[in-house]
Amino acid sequence: MSGRDYLHIWYLAQSAVILFLLLLIGAWEAYHGIRMVVVIIPVAVIMLLAIVSSILDQQPHWLELINRWVQALCQPLILTVVWGMVTRILIVRLQLPARGIVALGMIYYVVMFAPFASEIGGQLQLTVARIFYLFWWFNTVLAMEIALPLKFTGPHAFAVLISTGAVGAISYFVMVTTVMRAWKLSWPGIKPQFGWGFSWIVLAILIIADLWFTIWNAYGTGDRWQTVLTSYHLVWKRPTGTFTMQAFEAAVGEETLCRFGFLGCSLYAFRKFTNRIPYAVVLSSALFALIHYFNLFGQSFSMTTVQVLSAFSLGLFYAVVYLYTGQLWIPMLMHFLLDWTSFTASNSTMMSGNAGAMDWLTLVLQMILFIAITIWMMFGKRRHVMKRHADRLIGEDQHFGFRLEFN
Secondary structure (H helix, E strand, O other), X not given: OEHHHHHHHHHHHHHXXXXXXXXXXXXXXXXXXXXXXXXXXXXXXXXXXXXXXXXXXXXXXXXXXXXXHHHHHHHHHHHHHHHHHHHHHHHHOOOOOHHHHHHHHHHHHHHOOHHHHHHOHHHOOOHHHHHHHHHXXXXXXXXXXXXXOHHHOOOHHHHHHHHOOHHHHHHHHHXXXXXXXXXXXXXXXXXXXXXXXXXXXXXXXXXHHHXXXXXXXXXXXXXXXXXXXXXXXXXXXXXXXXXXXXXXXXXXXXXXXXXXXXXXXXXXXXXOOOOHHHHHHHHHHHHHHHHHHHHHHOOOHHXXXXXXXXXXXXXXXXXXXXXXXXXXXXXXXXXXXXXHHHHHHHOOOOOOOOOOHHHHHHHHHHHHHHHHHHHHHOOHHHHXXXXXXXXXXXXXXXOOOOEOOOO
């Protein structure tokens, strides 16, 4: 059987267990007169639909269509909520040790969405639908803290891993890797093929530019245009576990969403265009930028707009780094170091106040740097290397349908 066959069996088993748990919880709540049972019933119907649709070899097209969209929208949320409910019940009702239950729960959470990604996510064919649901699943999978309040998480280290979204980011990475393979796209990193056109000097330039910007972003203190590039305050502050895990969550989660997911889907959508690489790079970077407007809940509009435009230029840079190297871990590491140093130096993960003249000046300088690098990468041998990697990232010369046979 192929890997997707095993994931299909896992999907059916997991859906059946979820349905059983929902019925059990619903019966308990009905017995105690808790009105939450009216919510349990429609959720149980959704899981029953998931099981029936997966079992039937031949099913009406309308049923297949309804199941696909209902499951894509609702099932990740159901899995997250039921995971949190069961974890709380085991700790509170059965008095089992929180440390062990939460540890096992986090381990399972990492792989819990993989069968769903293969079974339901693999059915999505439209690029718009793929991009929308990648974003929807990103917000759902990283909502562990809502499903499991911190008072139930046990040790402080577990609370940090859950509240920062670090575990959720790993789970999302596994989920997207699974669904990208179901779409016959690429692994998050291809085997390095440093053939014709690749230059270690170009890679060194990209790394040096990233390191300089990381230092300037975190430790630059210029308050006038004359000193904006030359004034620094290099003071080491001991990073906290929370800031480290928040930087990890942003790096793994956002790079998985935007470079692995958005960029991969965009490359596939533009596969017949001559200029597919710049089109895909700009589109994925624009999407990466726009999601930062969600920070308006804690920041001013002007400062958030600065952050959005900054994210756009960074998205361009990370995209060309990913395409030139074919390795997702490199932009992940760059993103982590940028956020980690910034969070540690500023002692905050949010940008406060309104954007001033210096904020706009530093933004312009940043955009000039990264847009110039992006344009430079679009010509000569550098573009040929990115094209070669882009071909593999959209599934060309890739092997799918791995099988395990047991005689």
